[in-house]
Structures are given as structure tokens and as C-alpha cells.
Amino acid sequence: HTPGYDLSVTLDAIRYVRNCLPGSEIIKDWVTFHVYFSNQHMPVNVPYDEAGVLDQPSSCTLANGSQVPPPYTQIARNESYKVRANLTYPINVGRNIARQAANTHFIFACDIELYPSLGFVDQFLDMVAHNHSVLALDPKQPRRVYPLAVFEIEAGVQVPADKSELLALFRRQQAQVFHLHLCRTCHTIPSQREWLNLTSGAEDQMHVFSQTLRKNQFKAWEPFYVSDNTEPFFDERVTWEGQSNKRIQVGTNFYIIPNIYLLYLFVYDLTLLSLLY
Incomplete structure (x- = not known):
């Protein structure tokens, strides 16, 4: 669930876990991410398709050679768009999206x-x-x-x-x-x-x-x-x-x-x- 500017943070996090973790290859092979938001809380910029997200370069190390901190640790929960807009989490919408995409x-x-x-x-x-x-x-x-x-x-x-x-x-x-x-x-x-x-x-x-x-x-x-x-x-x-x-x-x-x-x-x-x- 990525209303408003939460989408950008979420896409950064997806690229990070797909490229920068010890288990990233497993995540690429086995994990599907479904991103959704209400038309009443549209992000400013929405990628056209999956390639527009995954083809962007993802840097995993800083100039000093240390690991880039995970994007999902860099924003406090109370600073998210969802919290600031006082939105509820439509968990069943996400469940149904995942179900419709399942091929098993x-x-x-x-x-x-x-x-x-x-x-x-x-x-x-x-x-x-x-x-x-x-x-x-x-x-x-x-x-x-x-x-x-x-x-x-x-x-x-x-x-x-x-x-x-x-x-x-x-x-x-x-x-x-x-x-x-x-x-x-x-x-x-x-x-x-x-x-x-x-x-x-x-x-x-x-x-x-x-x-x-x-x-x-x-x-x-x-x-x-x-x-x-x-x-x-x-x-x-x-x-x-x-x-x-x-x-x-x-x-x-x-x-x-x-x-x-x-x-x-x-x-x-x-x-x-x-x-x-």
C-alpha cells in the first residue's frame, strides 16, 4: 500500500532488497511485489511499467565502501504519507491483488x-x-x-x-x-x-x-x-x-x-x- 510519496520510498526499498542483500538472488527468483494505492491519494510520479522500476540503477555501497543503509530504515513511520493522511491499511485489497496474480x-x-x-x-x-x-x-x-x-x-x-x-x-x-x-x-x-x-x-x-x-x-x-x-x-x-x-x-x-x-x-x-x- 503506497499512497502519495510512500510509493517512491517503497520502490527504493524494493530495488534495495532485490540487489543489496545476501539473499537478493532468492528474492528476485521467488518474491513478487504488488504495489497499489487509491486514486484519491495518487503519487506525483508513477512508473509506466515494471521495467521503469527495476531497470533503474541501484547503488548498494557508499563512496567509503560501506553498505548503503536500507531505505525502509530511513523514514520514521509517523512521517509516512499513510500516517500523515490518517489512512487505514486496506489489507484485503492487497490480499486480493496477490491472489489474482497467483498462478498456482x-x-x-x-x-x-x-x-x-x-x-x-x-x-x-x-x-x-x-x-x-x-x-x-x-x-x-x-x-x-x-x-x-x-x-x-x-x-x-x-x-x-x-x-x-x-x-x-x-x-x-x-x-x-x-x-x-x-x-x-x-x-x-x-x-x-x-x-x-x-x-x-x-x-x-x-x-x-x-x-x-x-x-x-x-x-x-x-x-x-x-x-x-x-x-x-x-x-x-x-x-x-x-x-x-x-x-x-x-x-x-x-x-x-x-x-x-x-x-x-x-x-x-x-x-x-x-x-x-
Whole structure:
């Protein structure tokens, strides 16, 4: 979302991460950036096309040989056009733009700061290869999606390589359900106790262990899930500031998988946070 002069800063940042970071080649190969803004908050100068952005030279070093500081660290948040114009973040517009540009059968609308468990993509596609019903190609079938359990881990803790290591952190209270003290019901999955009791390694074959609907005590559940790209689009009237920005269709079946998850790399002491809330 790049209203007004935020566009220029954003394009500088895109060129920087594509050219000046150790992982820039990976970013070029695998990351697509979608830039959008309201016609009521147009930037002064808008490049004609992608080449007009990416073909501009990008300097990564200063005259003294040191690294150019990332552009996204050089402007305070309260100095952005969005903040000064008191705009909300139209998160669902961005989600829908990305969905329309996706060229895969499956999609995974997920916040960028959440990291899937190692091997997640290969494991999921392997499950599809062994069970074609996952594709749900028959439009008469109930809609089905595949949510991931979400956890946050304490700052400074080694990122778990698989679920067994995650559960070890959980038992030591160095990991907990995402937003546990902010919104306990938002990310507590159905059959969570059973999920936590099922151990598995990264090499284990993926399978479904629970099927559920989003209702009763789970009506406030806000899962991140894999689905096919025939899902209804997100409601663009809803903003990030309104929080409940993910929509779930009535009647959707949720197939929970025991050996994959999402991680938020926490920045606080979990014990201290539990005392604050």
C-alpha cells in the first residue's frame, strides 16, 4: 500500500532488497511485489511499467565502501504519507491483488512475519500426490481448507527444526499459542490438546488428523490456511486496523494437519508478557 510519496520510498526499498542483500538472488527468483494505492491519494510520479522500476540503477555501497543503509530504515513511520493522511491499511485489497496474480492451484494467504515449518511446501504437495481428494475439484463438494497451528517463540531461542523441537519449547514455556494473552480464542485450534500430543518429525508424511467447522466456541477462530484459488475474495471493506480482517465462509470444512505449523519469532519474554496481561 503506497499512497502519495510512500510509493517512491517503497520502490527504493524494493530495488534495495532485490540487489543489496545476501539473499537478493532468492528474492528476485521467488518474491513478487504488488504495489497499489487509491486514486484519491495518487503519487506525483508513477512508473509506466515494471521495467521503469527495476531497470533503474541501484547503488548498494557508499563512496567509503560501506553498505548503503536500507531505505525502509530511513523514514520514521509517523512521517509516512499513510500516517500523515490518517489512512487505514486496506489489507484485503492487497490480499486480493496477490491472489489474482497467483498462478498456482493452491494459495496460502499469510502474514509475512509468520514462518511455516521446514519442508511445509514439499510435505503438502506430497500429501496431494498421495490423496487427490485434497484437490477438491468437484464443485458439489463442501469447500475445504487446511489451517496451520500458529505459535510464538521466545526471543533468543533456537528456531525449532520440526514439531518435536517445537513441543520441547512448549513444555519449557518458551513457546506458546500465537497471541495467547491478547486473544486466546483467535488462534487456538480445534482439538488442540490432541494436536500437541501427536509428535512428528520433518520427515514424516503429512496427513489429516481432524476435520471441523468454525462454529460454537471456535466462531472467533482466525486461522491461516491453505486453500485452492477458487475461494471467495476477501472483503475489501475491512481494514487491518479493524483486525477481524480474515473472512471464513459458512460451511467451510477445516482439515487440520498434525505436523505443520507457523511460527512468529517473538521479541518479548513470554513470562513477562503473561504477567502484563
